[in-house]
Amino acid sequence: xxxxxxxxxxxxxxxxxxxxxxxxxxxxxxxxxxxxxxxxxxxxxxxxxxxxxxxxxxxxxxxxxxxxxxxxxxxxxxxxxxxxxxxxxxxxxxxxxxxxxxxxxxxxxxxxxxxxxxxxxxxxxxxxxxxxxxxxxxxxxxxxxxxxxxxxxxxxxxxxxxxxxxxxxxxxxxxxxxxxxxxxxxxxxxxxxxxxxxxxxxxxxxxxxxxxxxxxxxxxxxxxxxxxxxxxxxxxxxxxxxxxxxxxxxxxxxxxxxxxxxxxxxxxxxxxxxxxxxxxxxxxxxxxxxxxxxxxxxxxxxxxxxxxxxxxxxxxxxxxxxxxxxxxxxxxxxxxxxxxxxxxxxxxxxxxxxxxxxxxxxxxxxxxxxxxxxxxxxxxxxxxxxxxxxxxxxxxxxxxxxxxxxxxxxxxxxxxxxxxxxxxxxxxxxxxxxxxxxxxxxx
Amino acid sequence: xxxxxxxxxxxxxxxxxxxxxxxxxxxxxxxxxxxxxxxxxxxxxxxxxxxxxxxxxxxxxxxxxxxxxxxxxxxxxxxxxxxxxxxxxxxxxxxxxxxxxxxxxxxxxxxxxxxxxxxxxxxxxxxxxxxxxxxxxxxxxxxxxxxxxxxxxxxxxxxxxxxxxxxxxxxxxxxxxxxxxxxxxxxxxxxxxxxxxxxxxxxxxxxxxxxxxxxxxxxxxxxxxxxxxxxxxxxxxxxxxxxxxxxxxxxxxxxxxxxxxxxxxxxxxxxxxxxxxxxxxxxxxxxxxxxxxxxxxxxxxxxxxxxxxxxxxxxxxxxxxxxxxxxxxxxxxxxxxxxxxxxxxxxxxxxxxxxxxxxxxxxxxxxxxxxxxxxxxxxxxxxxxxxxxxxxxxxxxxxxxxxxxxxxxxxxxxxxxxxxxxxxxxxxxxxxxxxxxxxxxxx
Numbered sequence: 001x002x003x004x005x006x007x008x009x010x011x012x013x014x015x016x017x018x019x020x021x022x023x024x025x026x027x028x029x030x031x032x033x034x035x036x037x038x039x040x041x042x043x044x045x046x047x048x049x050x051x052x053x054x055x056x057x058x059x060x061x062x063x064x065x066x067x068x069x070x071x072x073x074x075x076x077x078x079x080x081x082x083x084x085x086x087x088x089x090x091x092x093x094x095x096x097x098x099x100x101x102x103x104x105x106x107x108x109x110x111x112x113x114x115x116x117x118x119x120x121x122x123x124x125x126x127x128x129x130x131x132x133x134x135x136x137x138x139x140x141x142x143x144x145x146x147x148x149x150x151x152x153x154x155x156x157x158x159x160x161x162x163x164x165x166x167x168x169x170x171x172x173x174x175x176x177x178x179x180x181x182x183x184x185x186x187x188x189x190x191x192x193x194x195x196x197x198x199x200x201x202x203x204x205x206x207x208x209x210x211x212x213x214x215x216x217x218x219x220x221x222x223x224x225x226x227x228x229x230x231x232x233x234x235x236x237x238x239x240x241x242x243x244x245x246x247x248x249x250x251x252x253x254x255x256x257x258x259x260x261x262x263x264x265x266x267x268x269x270x271x272x273x274x275x276x277x278x279x280x281x282x283x284x285x286x287x288x289x290x291x292x293x294x295x296x297x298x299x300x301x302x303x304x305x306x307x308x309x310x311x312x313x314x315x316x317x318x319x320x321x322x323x324x325x326x327x328x329x330x331x332x333x334x335x336x337x338x339x340x341x342x343x344x345x346x347x348x349x350x351x352x353x354x355x356x357x358x359x360x361x362x363x364x365x366x367x368x369x370x371x372x373x374x375x376x377x378x379x380x381x382x383x384x385x386x387x388x389x390x391x392x393x394x395x396x397x398x399x400x401x402x403x404x405x406x407x408x409x410x411x412x413x414x415x416x417x418x419x420x421x422x423x424x425x426x427x428x429x430x431x432x433x434x435x436x437x438x439x440x441x442x443x
Numbered sequence: 444x445x446x447x448x449x450x451x452x453x454x455x456x457x458x459x460x461x462x463x464x465x466x467x468x469x470x471x472x473x474x475x476x477x478x479x480x481x482x483x484x485x486x487x488x489x490x491x492x493x494x495x496x497x498x499x500x501x502x503x504x505x506x507x508x509x510x511x512x513x514x515x516x517x518x519x520x521x522x523x524x525x526x527x528x529x530x531x532x533x534x535x536x537x538x539x540x541x542x543x544x545x546x547x548x549x550x551x552x553x554x555x556x557x558x559x560x561x562x563x564x565x566x567x568x569x570x571x572x573x574x575x576x577x578x579x580x581x582x583x584x585x586x587x588x589x590x591x592x593x594x595x596x597x598x599x600x601x602x603x604x605x606x607x608x609x610x611x612x613x614x615x616x617x618x619x620x621x622x623x624x625x626x627x628x629x630x631x632x633x634x635x636x637x638x639x640x641x642x643x644x645x646x647x648x649x650x651x652x653x654x655x656x657x658x659x660x661x662x663x664x665x666x667x668x669x670x671x672x673x674x675x676x677x678x679x680x681x682x683x684x685x686x687x688x689x690x691x692x693x694x695x696x697x698x699x700x701x702x703x704x705x706x707x708x709x710x711x712x713x714x715x716x717x718x719x720x721x722x723x724x725x726x727x728x729x730x731x732x733x734x735x736x737x738x739x740x741x742x743x744x745x746x747x748x749x750x751x752x753x754x755x756x757x758x759x760x761x762x763x764x765x766x767x768x769x770x771x772x773x774x775x776x777x778x779x780x781x782x783x784x785x786x787x788x789x790x791x792x793x794x795x796x797x798x799x800x801x802x803x804x805x806x807x808x809x810x811x812x813x814x815x816x817x818x819x820x821x822x823x824x825x826x827x828x829x830x831x832x833x834x835x836x837x838x839x840x841x842x843x844x845x846x847x848x849x850x851x852x853x854x855x856x857x858x859x860x861x862x863x864x865x866x867x868x869x870x871x872x873x874x875x876x877x878x879x880x881x882x883x884x885x886x
Binding site: 023024030031033034036040059060061062063067070071072073074076077078079080082083084086087088089090091105106107109110113114116117118120121123137140141142143171176178180183184185186187188191201202203204205206207208209210297299 | 466467473474476477479483502503504505506510513514515516517519520521522523525526527529530531532533534548549550552553556557559560561563564566580583584585586614619621623626627628629630631634644645646647648649650651652653740742
């Protein structure tokens with residue numbers, strides 16, 4: 001165990017918050033989805049706190065939920081990631097900018113080009129969160145009636161990754177000679193034509209942009225399935241994980257790092273960052289009260305729908321203010337149903353509170369003082385449950401302010417988090433190597 | 444004839460300049476393709492001079508030219524338009540941001556979403572230059588072996604436009620109620636599902652972004668063919684024209700405005716802005732000398748290739764320092780060949796000078812003092828040759844500085860150009876109406 005290890009902190013952002021009650025929280029900015037000034041202030045605060053990256057979630061459709069839940073949700077619409085992160089690149093200097101982009105409904109030439117452009121604009125701060133899109137509503141927005149099969153999507157994703165990284169290597173790092181005397185702008189011998197013809201994709205190249213500052217933008221993934229873990233072990237440099245317990249985190253951490261080692265990669269070449277919902281109070285009670293207040297703002301009509309889905313049973317007839325009654329098992333996933341009952345028992349929640357928790361945010365959460373939360377993060381780090389976290393803020397701006405003003409200084413005091421950026425690029429700050437160009441020796 | 448008419452000025456930008464010799468010009472920034480600081484300073488200078496828009500050209504491939512010409516060209520690679528213009532949106536407040544986006548190799552959902560996002564980020568300054576891509580090298584980058592037929596591309600473009608504008612109208616302007624008390628974030632009755640199924644495209648919608656600030660970003664086009672003129676008359680609000688003479692400009696102006704009126708549109712609903720290469724000197728001789736110097740920096744190997752193409756005859760055997768000899772007519776377009784001979788005679792150019800002019804920039808050019816150029820612009824405006832110009836700078840930054848410091852004040856002195864922005868959005872500054880939402884009455 002290496003006690004010099006430091007936490008890596010990403011901010012997993014939706015403009016108003018991921019929590020569906022957040023837009024109604026006192027002091028929230030309900031219009032942040034389309035108000036760049038707010039996003040700019042969030043990114044600048046995160047950079048002042050030395051966060052590794054601003055990570056923009058994404059969807060390619062209006063979210064698929066019942067209209068009664070949808071109409072309550074501020075997550076229905078927001079800025080598109082490339083346009084938002086490019087604008088943020090112009091008003092920040094250090095923080096990484098990670099965009100989600102799907103391999104299912106876009107062309108590798110476009111994706112390679114936009115990430116390379118973002119990397120040049122930001123002078124080496126771009127990251128690509130590779131996702132495959134399983135949302136059938138998204139398929140309908142791209143002329144496809146049928147849902148693409150899971151394994152097929154992963155095979156395409158793997159080929160897509162090969163093409164995109166190959167396109168990034170179109171020019172050697174020293175291809176652009178710009179010799180005014182001879183009039184040679186670039187050396188054609190240092191340009192490579194990919195000529196890819198594969199199972200899913202046919203792309204000639206070269207890419208019409210110089211090699212990214214980082215060689216390749218940082219590769220991020222979130223796959224948790226067998227195919228997802230293997231793709232991550234082969235290609236990911238940052239993994240956005242989702243585990244509710246340290247034990248589950250440790251299992252995933254050990255498994256993925258072992259897979260990577262088997263493939264000849266270093267364990268440190270992959271940083272595993274579970275999402276963590278963080279509520280900081282001056283006392284543990286204050287933090288719990290904040291969360292309870294936030295959960296209470298999830299509209300009951302949306303909340304009860306989430307509980308019904310989780311149970312596989314219509315929960316709308318239950319007494320909202322009583323404990324969760326026993327329900328018969330259904331075809332619904334046994335483990336998911338069991339977690340709902342565990343949660344209800346562990347925190348002694350009423351039906352209403354449980355439903356609002358599920359409708360708000362029910363994943364890994366650290367709720368307490370800066371000290372108790374730092375204790376938990378330290379435990380995850382040293383017990384090899386993670387390399388850091390993707391922080392989710394309960395409400396913005398106040399919940400973000402609490403993290404950067406209270407929690408980050410405590411982590412820095414413990415020497416668990418940087419006080420200055422180590423390098424210039426996202427790669428350098430994450431301690432990741434700059435990839436070699438597969439077609440050219442480095443000059 | 445309306446003598447209160449004002450010029451509209453766009454800046455038609457490539458980061459180093461459109462002129463292929465510009466990167467070798469004294470004081471030029473040959474690295475501007477990937478140096479955002481330069482682009483930021485250009486945009487801020489144009490904004491201080493009250494330009495209507497920063498217009499980013501684009502290609503979806505490394506340009507198709509012989510490698511001996513390609514290696515001399517700084518236009519081979521640069522930033523991608525959406526990422527660049529989004530970054531510029533964050534560091535400017537008034538200037539319009541026009542991105543070129545192809546209807547041939549992208550999906551309307553992506554295009555609609557990115558322009559809407561740019562429009563929200565910039566608070567209403569986005570414009571879409573609709574192009575169809577005919578470059579066969581681009582097709583190969585998107586898995587297509589065959590060039591798409593011209594008429595087919597225009598039919599798809601028209602349907603694509605209908606889908607994109609339909610997606611922009613997914614939400615009524617007042618759909619987002621954000622009522623904290625009731626918990627309703629938006630009114631589902633004010634959201635429209637497009638459900639488009641056409642000849643080329645099938646897109647369900649709704650778009651996952653609020654209606655753009657401008658209703659729709661400004662629609663820009665450059666088509667000059669019969670199909671292009673008709674599409675422009677039906678849909679364009681700004682036309683990027685390319686005519687070398689006032690007479691040709693007047694013919695196009697009259698034709699397109701008449702077509703628009705026939706369709707029930709106002710003549711003023713379309714602004715016609717020919718590209719104009721502008722070289723300003725303190726004397727006419729100084730301006731001509733600047734242009735000659737710039738042309739002389741086009742490498743002869745690239746230049747002579749351009750001349751050979753224009754003549755349909757191998758020009759590499761000609762004496763570079765003699766006048767252009769007579770050549771036999773070939774299958775090459777007669778009018779193009781005739782223009783080359785006219786140009787050689789009119790300016791008494793040697794083969795080298797002629798070749799370098801064609802390899803650099805040979806379209807409409809105003810070369811002179813602020814006064815003589817303002818005279819020419821005024822003539823075009825009042826003789827109904829155009830509503831303004833898309834200015835191309837010979838070299839950057841000096842050629843841009845000359846325009847904003849010398850020419851613009853002269854135009855303002857003559858009351859031909861604004862001294863303050865009239866409105867907040869690109870549409871308002873161009874004097875274009877905000878389009879109604881086709882699915883909802885305006886509140």
